[in-house]
Amino acid sequence: MDDSLFTETADGVALVGSRCDDCGAYTFPRQGGCPRCTGSAMVDVPLSRTGTLWTWTVQGFRPKPPYTGTAAYEPYGVGYAELPGELLVETRLTETDPARLRIGMPLRLELVPFADDEQGEPVHTFAFVEDTHD
Structure with missing residues (x-):
């Protein structure tokens, strides 16, 4: 299992994605750049x-x-x-x-x-x- 794909939450294991702080787009798996607006303000989030x-x-x-x-x-x-x-x-x-x-x-x-x-x-x-x- 690739542990970088998962995180533990109060509800159990969740996939880890990214959300762009500039435009709100989500990605999975997590990325360093936004495919929608090309911004770089990506934060890791449990999906x-x-x-x-x-x-x-x-x-x-x-x-x-x-x-x-x-x-x-x-x-x-x-x-x-x-x-x-x-x-x-x-x-x-x-x-x-x-x-x-x-x-x-x-x-x-x-x-x-x-x-x-x-x-x-x-x-x-x-x-x-x-x-x-x-």
């Missing part, structure tokens, strides 16, 4: 842990190298999570069944196992899961 599914697909075949996922490849959902008032984040989805994915469904951030490191310890990445909490 929302919840959002909605903007669009999605299912990755049904192993991606080309340098993909380093688990040896036993299984299809996985991929989509864009719309974080309210912030931005769209490209993300893995924990759901893989197309019949259960729908645009606008509520999502929340989770850390999920991705692969094992050289010592056999799990490496985690972020994904979004359907948020069934109101």
